[in-house]
Amino acid sequence: MASLGFVPFLLLLFLEGTTGRSLYPLPSKIENKYKQPLQTFRPYNIAHRGSNGEIPEETSFAYMRAIEEGADFIETDILASKDGALICFHDVTLDDTTDIAKHKDFAHRKRTYEVQGSNVTGFFVVDFTLAELKSLRVKQRYKFRDQQYNGKFSIITFEEFIAIALDANRIVGIYPEIKNPVHINEHVKWADGKKFEDKFVETLLKYGYKGAYMSDNWLKQPVFIQSFAPTSLIHASKLTDSPKIFLIDDVTIPTQDTNQSYWEITSDSYLEFIKEYVIGIGPWKDTIVPTHNNYLSVATDLVARAHAHNLQVHPYTFRNENMFLHFDFHEDAYAEFDYWVKTVGVDGLFTDFTGSLHQYQEWTTPVPGKDDKNSSALLHKIALLILSQDKV
Ligand SMILES: *[C@@H]1O[C@H](CO)[C@@H](O)[C@H](O)[C@H]1NC(C)=O
Numbered sequence: 001m002a003s004l005g006f007v008p009f010l011l012l013l014f015l016e017g018t019t020g021r022s023l024y025p026l027p028s029k030i031e032n033k034y035k036q037p038l039q040t041f042r043p044y045n046i047a048h049r050g051s052n053g054e055i056p057e058e059t060s061f062a063y064m065r066a067i068e069e070g071a072d073f074i075e076t077d078i079l080a081s082k083d084g085a086l087i088c089f090h091d092v093t094l095d096d097t098t099d100i101a102k103h104k105d106f107a108h109r110k111r112t113y114e115v116q117g118s119n120v121t122g123f124f125v126v127d128f129t130l131a132e133l134k135s136l137r138v139k140q141r142y143k144f145r146d147q148q149y150n151g152k153f154s155i156i157t158f159e160e161f162i163a164i165a166l167d168a169n170r171i172v173g174i175y176p177e178i179k180n181p182v183h184i185n186e187h188v189k190w191a192d193g194k195k196f197e198d199k200f201v202e203t204l205l206k207y208g209y210k211g212a213y214m215s216d217n218w219l220k221q222p223v224f225i226q227s228f229a230p231t232s233l234i235h236a237s238k239l240t241d242s243p244k245i246f247l248i249d250d251v252t253i254p255t256q257d258t259n260q261s262y263w264e265i266t267s268d269s270y271l272e273f274i275k276e277y278v279i280g281i282g283p284w285k286d287t288i289v290p291t292h293n294n295y296l297s298v299a300t301d302l303v304a305r306a307h308a309h310n311l312q313v314h315p316y317t318f319r320n321e322n323m324f325l326h327f328d329f330h331e332d333a334y335a336e337f338d339y340w341v342k343t344v345g346v347d348g349l350f351t352d353f354t355g356s357l358h359q360y361q362e363w364t365t366p367v368p369g370k371d372d373k374n375s376s377a378l379l380h381k382i383a384l385l386i387l388s389q390d391k392v
């Protein structure tokens, strides 16, 4: 075990999960040294919730695995606990991706809240303190994915997520979302009277994330701030010049804060307005190229119009499983990447399978001079760790 340099770090994360305290040294203790720069010559490989095709989403291991597999950016959703801690978690409820159901002591915490116009029932993140959230364990969202890591890893904080990116042995960007800001600001109050968006930006600034797209500082610590809520992005613009991405939901879903329709926010006049605040848009891919009976239909002009406004386009979410691949791609995830990169011409891709996108890009447009690295070493270390844990 002593030869595995990574293990003390892994053990700290485990311990931290059981005590509810942050034992991981923050900020990064690793000395400034030369790191392989972020590639900026081909579309960005954005590891959606980490390498969540393999490892439960938004956990430290999902992010470390994504880094090992070649992610340019690790992506996360930021929510807030009852006591105001910013954490990495996608759903407003804990039901689908944690073991909350096993915690009988929390059984009375089930609530129904109206979230974005619908009543949602479950165990809400905003009703639990950070220490309580740290006592839970995360599980795989999809039954058809690897379940062996269920119950092994805890929820991490925004700061722990940042530490993982800063400690990577090359420059890896972060891509955090201001998630459900209306819901968070309704349920979580900070003593200093600040809003969720303020706390979010404060955290980025605290760890040195600042500077316009492609500035020297940005290239050292790349970040894209993302949100479905235009008012959050506009507010964040007053606090930081870091680049922002406006996420766009399905055509039937209005914006959560301003109640604007898909058609309104993808109009030329709106793109003209929002480009003052954002560097790009992040639409669901099926709205760019609509589908019919699981076949691709005629592509819209959204990418061309966004590019005409000098906006990047980072569509979501690319998933390897056949059930997510339209028939045109004949069950070949590489064919789908190829279509979106070469035919549609997007600038970044959110994927659950960073490793696959990386392989595709290395085969078609390799990073010049990069040495081939062994990309199964981390999985091996995790397996050893789990084995030693199970014996305790
Ligand atoms: C949610 O439930 C409350 C209480 O039953 C009800 O008043 C409200 O109309 C419901 N909202 C929606 C969007 O269904």
Ligand SMILES: *[C@@H]1O[C@H](CO)[C@@H](O)[C@H](O)[C@H]1NC(C)=O
Pocket: 254, 259
């Ligand atoms: C949102 O807009 C729709 C369509 O204009 C309208 O019917 C609905 O009442 C609005 N909802 C809110 C909460 O304002």
Ligand SMILES: *[C@@H]1O[C@H](CO)[C@@H](O)[C@H](O)[C@H]1NC(C)=O
Pocket: 374, 375, 376, 377, 380
């Ligand atoms: C990659 O690393 C694993 C675990 O350390 C090892 O078992 C495997 O042989 C290595 N593969 C190559 C090609 O070096």
